[in-house]
Amino acid sequence: MKNVIEALSHWELLEIEKPARYLGGEVNQATAKESPALRTCLVFPDLYELGMSNLALKIFYETLNQRPDIVAERAFSPWPDFESLLRRRGLPLYGLESGMPLKDFDVIFVTLPYEMTFTNVLNILDLAGLPLSWKDRIDGPLVIAGGPSASNPLPVAKFMDAILIGDGEEAIIEICDSLIAAKKAGANRSETRRALTKVEGLWVPEFPGPVKRRVFKLFSQSQPPLKPVVPNVQAIHNRAPLEIFRGCMKGCRFCNAGFFYRPKRERSVEDLVKYAGDLLQNTGEESLGLLSLSTSDYNNLEDLIHSLDKAKLYPEQSVSIPSMRMNDNTIALLDATPHIRKGGLTFAPEAGTQRLRNVINKNVTEEDIISVMKATGGSDYRTVKLYFMMGLPFETDEDIYGIVDLVKRLEAIGKTTKPRKQISISLSGFVPKPFTPFQWSEQASMAELKRKRQIVCRGLENGSSRVSWREEFLCLLESVLSRGDERIGDLIESAFRNGCKFDGWHEFFSKEKWEKAFTETGVKAEDYLRERPVDAQLPWDFIDFQVPRTYLENEYRLAAKAAGEQP
Amino acid sequence: MNSETTQSRPEVKIRVEYSKTSQSRYIAHLDTIDVICKALRRLQLPYAVTQGCHVRPKISFGPPLPLGHASYCEYFVLTLTGPVDSQALSESLNRELPSGMRVISIANPYVETRNGNFGEKLHYRFSFTRAEIAETARQWLLNPETSFAAESKGKTRTYAIRSAVLGASLAENDSLILEADFIQGQADVPSVSKIVTALAGFLDAQKDCLKLIERISLSELKQKQEISST
Ligand code: SF4
DSSP states (O other): OOOTGGGSOHHHHHHSSOGGGGTOOOBTOOOOOSSOSEEEEEEESSOHHHHTTOHHHHHHHHHHHTSTTEEEEEEEOOOHHHHHHHHHHTOOOBOTTTOOBGGGSSEEEEEOOSGGGHHHHHHHHHHTTOOSSGGGOOSSOEEEEESGGGSSOGGGTTTOSEEEOBOOHHHHHHHHHHHHHHHHTTOOHHHHHHHHTTSTTEEOTTSOOOEEOBOOTTGGGSOOOOSOOBOSSOOSSOSEEEEOEEOOOSOOTTOHHHHHTOSOEEOOHHHHHHHHHHHHHHHOOSEEEEESSOGGGOTTHHHHHHHHHHTOOSTTOEEEOTTOOOOHHHHHHHHHOTTBOOOOEEEEEESSSHHHHHHHTOOOOHHHHHHHHHHTTTSSOOEEEEEEEESOTTOOHHHHHHHHHHHHHHHHHHHHSSSOOEEEEEEEEOOOOTTSTTTTSOOOOHHHHHHHHHHHHHHTTTSSOEEEEOOHHHHHHHHHHHSOOTTHHHHHHHHHHTTOOOTTSTTTOOHHHHHHHHHHHTOOHHHHHSOOOTTSOOGGGGEEOSSOHHHHHHHHHHHHHHHTSOO | OOHHHHHHSOOEEEEEEEEEOGGGGGSOHHHHHHHHHHHHHHHTOOBOBOOSSSOOBOEEEOSOOOTTOEEEEEEEEEEESSOOOHHHHHHHHHHHSOTTEEEEEEESSOOOOOOOSOOEEEEEEEEESSHHHHHHHHHHHHOTTOEEEEEETTEEEEEEGGGTEEEEEEETTEEEEEEEEEEESSTTOOOHHHHHHHHHHHHGGGGGGEEEEEEEEEEEOSSOOOGGGO
16 A cells, blocks of 8 residues: 555544644645655654654654755654544554555654653554564564653664663764665674664664664754644644754753753854754744753843844744743843733743752752742732652651641742732652663652642642642553563553553543553562662663763752751 | 834735645644745745734635545735845745645735625636536536535524526536535535535535546635526
8 A cells, every 4th residue: 555645535634633643745745756766654642743743753853854865754653543543444544744664665754752752652553563572573673762752772672673771963974874785785683783782872673782872962053843744733842943052061960862962062152143044034933942851041031032132024923932040131021022922931840849959959949939929919920830740759747747838838839929920739659760860769659649649639729729639550650661671572562452552541541441451460569669779770761861970969969968868 | 124114114915826636635724824924934925914913914814625525725814024026926935835735826905895795706626536416416516406414503403405506417427526616604505514414415426426526726705696697
């Protein structure tokens, strides 16, 4: 079959929600190429609207399609209505640009943005008609993954021909060149994979490590994607994304992203203003999104924002800054620039007391939050959102009561402002992540997380704040999936066979199906949730993360010291 | 472009008629508006903007096209603050629209005439894969007894299609093509979208024989039209 899209009838398309998700043809879509040397498909294992907002996908799409000899198409997880249609008709999943079945591509690149997409990846392979395990795939495309949730690649090693650890911009081109050379030489699959081991950052599960995390050193001078595909169904973030810097050196001890994207590399104001112009010109998006892990840490933020304001292309143009740490300076800057989209005020103190914030090295003080609340008293900011974690290392009940105290103090200030501020609290269980100073820590149990959550809920039940929380089982599952070894592949596969998919979507997540998968595979969650001795060998130690283990050990000790304990 | 100067210039309207075919017919109405507004921004046209806290281009669209219907008569009316060349605009807009959307014509300047709200008259073309199904559909549309139940504002109600169908006939030289005229947008008159859905329900297992639904022309009614006159 050449084009799966053509096999879908009008009435079938009308049965599904938002059929435009599955039809391609958007503005800036890559044009077809005559006999390319390599056909690649970029797979995002979640819905179109989310994938079309994903920056990595835009970067790889543009990087690969700029090459005259490489084609890069896109595929996303089909929503269950469309999946049923494909399965009912016996049609395979396909690339949106050509409708060509995934199994006819030379390579599939899978982005793994969060652990809860792992079962979706298996569903995509299954819908493509490909065996799930790399060992069982004797023909068809190679499947190569990458992304922050593959920083410990072991849980997905069973399914992948190769996994990239770190930045992908240069590596993806090297991978493609290696595959083109292998194709020309008529190499078999194993020879092709062996050749891939030469790409820095790429781990091929067939062969032992070590692997060194790939760092894109030329990020600052590199051009970001400037002509991304404009979605035909409104994406979750309706904005043109511009990555102003990569990496973060704040060193919060719980933060995997902070270590995964090190070191901090900034683009210059001059380049960014030019890129912003091109990006808006090419997309027509109303809003420009300044992206980074922590935008307030950009060296020249004021200069950047003023320069962008001067270079406005159209009257309704606005700027959105999704990860801005609020303090008096940033508030003054936001107030002085009316075209910045003002959502709510967002704070991530993560812990309820200064003691615990020192332990986790989170640089947000109570004074900061209170002073911003007061400073924005009469302004447009009506909502205040605060993120807290529970079950952090060295946490005591005092720290949990600290969350209640802090929120009550903010409620009192919020009441005095006009208009009144609506405070919402988001609680989540802490998940220890590989390659962070807390990689050795114990995962708090469900009972413990629930008990702590109840302390917060009871403490705030007479107040005006809204409290929401992440289901405790999800935290434990994420913990197993992120600190797992190769056996976790069986667990993921069993969960998928039990019908798990869209695990990040509340309406689809099934605790029972995952519990069944634990039982069926004999995987004991406790083995992965327990504390590990600092000198113990960790499954992911074969990866040189470019953050020395001794540094992480020392940070762990410093955390213990800040807590007045021995690790 | 600066919004203050934009607002002080004399405004002129243009009406852009465009087609929506192939895969673009599955882009929903609100997404279509979004896609067009982005195209206008990419072209940096001197469009006027609305006042208020959320500034938007001054633009209005024709009646929503049901999802999956192709059309050769979609339009939007855009207010500009400076002159544009229709030919150049048509060419540049065509480069900026998704596959399947093309500019047909531009009325420039466009003088809007307010007709009151009498709804619109629509000419449709239905393409079938089997002539006998085309004929069945024609009879269904023309039968004064045809009625169907459909949801409206959360309630199920029964519609008689005789109030909506002006005529239906097979194309002279092609028995697979059924052409039909409808009115819609008046009280108690079912929309073409509802009629087509009901027709598909009537054809049931044969509905796949109706492979393409195209809105060929649309004109606003200048007064309330009674079907009995046809
Ligand atoms: S939590 Fe934010 S500020 Fe802290 S290290 Fe991670 S990205 Fe940086």
